[in-house]
Amino acid sequence: MALCLKLADMGADIVRVDRAAEAPDDPAPRPRSTWDRGRRSIAVDLKNPDGVSCVLDLVERADVFLESFRPGVAERLGLGPDAVLARNPKIVYGRLTGWGQTGPLAPTAGHSLNYESITGVIRAVGRAGGPPPPLLTIVGDFAGGGLLMAYGVVCALVEAQRSGLGQVIDAAMVDGAMSLLAPYYGMAESGAWSDEMGTNLFDGGAPFYNVYETADGNYVSVAPIEPHFYALLLEKIGLAGETLPAQWDRAGWPVLRARFEAVFRTKRRDEWCAILEGTDACFAPVLTLNEARSYSHNVARGSFVDGTSEIAVSPRLSRTPGNPRTDSPAYPGADTDQVLAEYGFRADHIAALRASGAIK
Numbered sequence: 001m002a003l004c005l006k007l008a009d010m011g012a013d014i015v016r017v018d019r020a021a022e023a024p025d026d027p028a029p030r031p032r033s034t035w036d037r038g039r040r041s042i043a044v045d046l047k048n049p050d051g052v053s054c055v056l057d058l059v060e061r062a063d064v065f066l067e068s069f070r071p072g073v074a075e076r077l078g079l080g081p082d083a084v085l086a087r088n089p090k091i092v093y094g095r096l097t098g099w100g101q102t103g104p105l106a107p108t109a110g111h112s113l114n115y116e117s118i119t120g121v122i123r124a125v126g127r128a129g130g131p132p133p134p135l136l137t138i139v140g141d142f143a144g145g146g147l148l149m150a151y152g153v154v155c156a157l158v159e160a161q162r163s164g165l166g167q168v169i170d171a172a173m174v175d176g177a178m179s180l181l182a183p184y185y186g187m188a189e190s191g192a193w194s195d196e197m198g199t200n201l202f203d204g205g206a207p208f209y210n211v212y213e214t215a216d217g218n219y220v221s222v223a224p225i226e227p228h229f230y231a232l233l234l235e236k237i238g239l240a241g242e243t244l245p246a247q248w249d250r251a252g253w254p255v256l257r258a259r260f261e262a263v264f265r266t267k268r269r270d271e272w273c274a275i276l277e278g279t280d281a282c283f284a285p286v287l288t289l290n291e292a293r294s295y296s297h298n299v300a301r302g303s304f305v306d307g308t309s310e311i312a313v314s315p316r317l318s319r320t321p322g323n324p325r326t327d328s329p330a331y332p333g334a335d336t337d338q339v340l341a342e343y344g345f346r347a348d349h350i351a352a353l354r355a356s357g358a359i360k
Contacts, residue, residue, distance in 0.1 A: 002146030003066070003096065007153065008038025009313040009322040012064075015339050016329070017055060020045040023333030023360040034310040036328035042340070043333025043360040050358035052078045058343050059087045063160075064153055066094040071101045081168045091166040092156040096149045098140075100172030112140030115173040124184060128198025128205070144176030199250075201225070207257035208233070208247060211286060218269035219286035220276075222260075233281040237263050333360050 008014045016039050023043035045051040056079070059065055065084050067074045074080045074095075081093045098115050099105040113134050116122045121139050122132040149171040160166055178185075187193035199205040208230055209223045224230040230247050234240045237260075244259065245252020264272065269285050276283035287295055293304050303312055305324050313322035329335060336359050340350050353359045 002142040003094075003149045003153075004039060005035065005037065006147065006150045008326065009324060010317070011320065011322060012038075014039040015058070015062075015335075016041050017046075018043050018329075018332035020048075020051070020333070020357070020360040023336075024331055027331045027334065029330040033328040034324075037310075037324065038326040039329060040335035040339055041329035041332050042336040044336075045358055045360070046077050046079070048356065048358045049078075050353055050356045054340070054345075054353055054358055055079060056083065056087050057345070058339075059084050059091060061343050062088065062091060063157060064092045064094060066096065066149070066153075068096045071095075071097065071106050085166055085168075089165060090160050092153055092160060092169065093166060094149050094153055094156075094169040094171060096145055096171045096173075098145075098173045100174060101170045112137040112144075112173065115140035115144065115177050119174055119178040120181060120184075121177055123195070123197065124181070124193075124200075125203050126197035127203075128196070130197070132197070139180060140173050140177045144178075144180060145171065145173040148173075148176035148179070205253065207253050207260050210257065210260070212260055212264035214267060214269040214272060215265055216268040220264060220269055220272050221284050221286055222282060224280075224282040229280050229282050232279060233276075233283070236276055236279060236281050239263065336360070 004012075004014050004016070018041050020043045044054055046055070065079075067079065069077075075082075081095075084091060084093055095101060097106070098110040098112075099108065113122070116135055116139055117132075119140075122135055125135070126132040149169065152169040152171055156167055156169060184193055188195070193200050197203060201209055204210055209225060211219050211221050213219055222233060224233045227247065231240070234244075239259065242259075245256050247256075267275075272283070273285050277285075285295075289309070292298055293307070293309060298304065299307075304310060305312055310324060313324045337350055340353075340359075341347075345353075350359070
């Protein structure tokens with residue numbers, strides 16, 4: 001889903017093939033979905049040979065074909081890489097799964113938390129003495145899956161322009177999550193990262209890269225890794241004159257963390273913002289999703305569309321910035337006739353497909 005959203009935001013014409021059974025008999029427009037923006041929907045019965053033939057006809061005029069079935073399902077439907085590339089040798093065929101197309105876990109079910117588990121992600125972010133935390137689905141799913149596939153699609157499209165040939169992308173969320181961890185694997189190999197949770201630089205072990213509660217029960221984050229930024233933080237929070245453990249004295253981190261905890265509890269979050277925002281102390285308030293919408297920097301950046309909770313297009317391209325105000329399907333199959341007509345299907349052909357139950 002994140003994959004198609006990112007591509008659609010940048011101008012790709014995305015046609016989603018929904019199940020014919022999901023198309024309502026008496027369609028009524030549903031509220032616009034920002035998650036589905038920039039996509040059109042056709043409703044096709046892929047268990048109907050005419051439905052499969054319909055999709056293969058569409059393939060001939062497409063640049064990319066994406067599927068997220070378990071390994072082997074697309075082949076059984078007649079829409080595997082061989083069938084699709086035979087119809088369009090230049091097409092990029094993307095396969096997005098959790099475990100990948102190969103390996104002992106490939107045919108089994110899973111979700112983001114499982115992929116983050118076997119790659120070491122959640123074992124690397126837990127607090128000392130506690131269990132590894134379930135994360136949002138950002139690492140294993142959206143970044144490790146959707147953005148990984150989007151990157152693969154763009155790479156393959158650039159190569160196809162030069163070679164005239166398409167290829168198959170095996171994008172596995174386990175691979176994507178692991179690739180995001182590459183620096184940490186490197187640090188672990190060099191001895192700079194410990195398997196003991198909550199003892200490292202970026203996992204809450206370092207007192208100067210951490211989150212602290214304020215007097216009003218809110219939170220702030222500080223991250224002045226560099227010594228000159230750290231010195232500025234100490235000055236701003238009133239600790240510059242105290243005798244404290246050295247910044248990189250790991251044995252002294254518990255003492256330093258306790259001192260930071262006590263200091264940050266002396267003021268409200270907004271009071272700390274007034275002291276530290278806009279400085280090089282590497283500071284930021286910890287916001288809720290609702291608070292983030294009205295935060296001054298996000299407003300100035302136009303991070304949300306017209307003050308709503310809808311996220312603006314990113315990254316920001318200077319000449320073709322993308323458009324977040326595109327439509328989303330009114331219901332599954334809402335765009336079937338329009339899409340097929342645009343792809344060269346005659347009216348009588350569309351009517352025959354509908355009569356056979358191949359489309360809806």
